[in-house]
Amino acid sequence: MKYLALGILFTFFLLAIFADFIAPYPYDLQNREAPYHPPTRVHILDSSGRLIHPYVHPYRLVNPIFKTYKEDKSQKCKVEFFTQTPYGFKLFYTPPRCGVYLLGTDKLGRDVFSRLVYGARISLSVGLIGVGITFLLGILFGSLAGYYGGAIDAAVMRLTEVLMSIPAFYLMLTLRAIFPLDMPSVAVFFLIIFILSFVGWAGLARVIRGLILSYRSYEYVLAAKTYGASTFRIIFKHILPNTYFYLIVSATSAIPAYILGEASLSLLGLGIQEPYPSWGNMLSEARSLTVITFFPWILSPGVAIFLVVVAFNILGDTLVSDKEKIG
Amino acid sequence: MLLELKNISVAYFGSFLFKRKPFFALKNISFSVNYRESVTILGESGSGKTTLGRLTVRLVKPTEGKVFLKGRNIFSYGKEYTRKVSMVFQNPREALNPRYSVWEAVEEPLLVHGIKNRKEIVEKVLTSVDIEEKLWFRKTYQLSGGQKQRVAIARALALNPLLIVADEPTSALDLSVAYEILELFKKLKHKQSLIFITHDVRMGTKVGEKIIILLGGRILEISPVKEFLEKPLHPYGVFLLNNLPVESPYKRKGNLKGMELETLRDEGCPFRINCPYNHEKCKLFPPERIVKVENGERRVWCWIYI
Structure with missing residues (x-):
């Protein structure tokens, strides 16, 4: 299970990193002649069942009202690998008369697979950067509270309780409402990270505070005090390195919350704005039942979210049980 | 006189939010330690001996009274106080950071105080506590209890302090190892002052020259060890x-x-x-x-x- 989860995550991160190379089309390239194009069938066997170089047939729009397509068997294009295209050097590509849409296209005829790959960049980096910032905040407040105790501890803990008592989703909506709706997309990206970290740091700060509280009375920490080590040194050399394992586990289990948070904001149109793809705003098209019924490939970002979230959770769980086995 | 405690009381008040009636761990205690003198503090559990030990390294603040080192209040010293007094703790399993190697653990106090020629000093103190050279770069969690306690003693010695406070350094070790550590303290004791805190009468009377009997936060008797053993x-x-x-x-x-x-x-x-x-x-x-x-x-x- 652990390796499966690692494999899934590894694949998605590879997709995100090499999106420019893997996605055959730019994320905002529209093909107005092919809205809701079904996933292109890639043929790898010929009529007698032998393995041959993959090829595709072009699709013809049969019914423009219901958007039904038919494979045009009279023509075929070979899928070219590692080739120079009008959009740069790509992993695979077909001549424009065919078009290779691995996961179909959306309403505007944009390739869902390409958008999924580019969207992975945003959705995954929101999780990672968000958790990173949360960690900074959590470590800062958690170690202040845990190490100094007393009034500081009480103040920080009451603050986290207030934050945690507000339902996270409404807090996110409220925070989003403070800022104008039309912002440059980069600003929106960082705004979402900020909102998610602001909502998420409280829980982590409490975990870290608890850990520091228990390590604070360890004799090597007391000893460090008696030979004059600074508070900074004690926290970062003597306490936190011994708790890193718990921190990694809480990070792996926190990342899904960020991915889901970004997805839910974008789904409501409050997150990443079109034409920039994120898994959340790609799914917003799938809110209509007709779309899901007739063009189920629009849901593929949902599958991606599901896989990544499950993989992160499995990873966190196996890390915990591995640690228990080691002791 | 090196260390002097005058009318010390230490009270614990409970937490910040839930104050309770103060509990006095030490009640009006006065005694002194001379240069190169070793003093045993003998007390059963709950007698306040750990509080007393922590007081001398400034981990606990006295509620009443003052502690003087060389005639100066210990809380008026800055960081340099930590060079003059060091402490050896009770539980060797907890006394060393498991992420550190032996060498790093002993070197850290020197690093904190920005002392040069650290290499020589670390080598010297590690040799003086009989840690073999092959253990020097092991991680501390790989050592046995007795070895850990030796490293902890080496760490306390590294800054060449005027006073070492040892809070039950042998009580978590089995008897044969405990006696080795005891021998080590006997060997070290005339190089600086030593406060040896213990609950064990036999161990305590072997190390100290002066014995302080502590019970319920009060001193009951201060005697030279020889006389105490003859007639308490x-x-x-x-x-x-x-x-x-x-x-x-x-x-x-x-x-x-x-x-x-x-x-x-x-x-x-x-x-x-x-x-x-x-x-x-x-x-x-x-x-x-x-x-x-x-x-x-x-x-x-x-x-x-x-």
Whole structure:
């Protein structure tokens, strides 16, 4: 299970990193002649069942009202690998008369697979950067509270309780409402990270505070005090390195919350704005039942979210049980 | 006089939000430690000996009274105080950061104080506590309990302090290893002052020159070890020597319990309930009484001598 989860995550991160190379089309390239194009069938066997170089047939729009397509068997294009295209050097590509849409296209005829790959960049980096910032905040407040105790501890803990008592989703909506709706997309990206970290740091700060509280009375920490080590040194050399394992586990289990948070904001149109793809705003098209019924490939970002979230959770769980086995 | 405690009381008040009636761990304690003198503080659990040890390294602040090092209040020193007094802790399993190697653990105090020629000093102290060279770069969690305690002692020695406070350094070790550590302390004791805190009468009387009997946060007797072993002045001292471990627990003389908990919070002598000389007067703690002996003086706090 652990390796499966690692494999899934590894694949998605590879997709995100090499999106420019893997996605055959730019994320905002529209093909107005092919809205809701079904996933292109890639043929790898010929009529007698032998393995041959993959090829595709072009699709013809049969019914423009219901958007039904038919494979045009009279023509075929070979899928070219590692080739120079009008959009740069790509992993695979077909001549424009065919078009290779691995996961179909959306309403505007944009390739869902390409958008999924580019969207992975945003959705995954929101999780990672968000958790990173949360960690900074959590470590800062958690170690202040845990190490100094007393009034500081009480103040920080009451603050986290207030934050945690507000339902996270409404807090996110409220925070989003403070800022104008039309912002440059980069600003929106960082705004979402900020909102998610602001909502998420409280829980982590409490975990870290608890850990520091228990390590604070360890004799090597007391000893460090008696030979004059600074508070900074004690926290970062003597306490936190011994708790890193718990921190990694809480990070792996926190990342899904960020991915889901970004997805839910974008789904409501409050997150990443079109034409920039994120898994959340790609799914917003799938809110209509007709779309899901007739063009189920629009849901593929949902599958991606599901896989990544499950993989992160499995990873966190196996890390915990591995640690228990080691002791 | 190197270290001097004057009328020290330490009280614990509970947490910041839930204050409770103060509990006095130490009540009006005064004693002093000379240069290169080793002092044993002997006390059973709950007697306040750990609080006393932590007080001398500034981990605990006194509620009343002052502690002086070389005539200067220890809280008026800055970081340089930590060079002058170091501490060895009780539990070797916890005393060293498991992420550090032996070398790093001993080097860190020097690093903190920005001392040069660290290499020589670390080599010197590690050799002086008999840690073999092949262990120097092991992680500390790979060592045995006795080795860890040696490294902890080396760490305390690294800054070449005037005073080492050892809080029960042998009690978490098995007996053979404990005696090795004890030998080490005997070897080290004349290079600097030593406060050796223990609950074990046999260990304590082997290390110190002066013994301080602590019970229920009060000092009952301060005597040179030799005289104390010959004739303890305080009835609690007699009780301690009577209760030294013997082959069979049935051969023990007298009661096994020193202090009753109910005496912890009152003004009386903490030993009085189990004391053969219990008297109405003992509900108040007696004043100090000085008995002159050949080399120095003995001090005792008991109504018998008044």
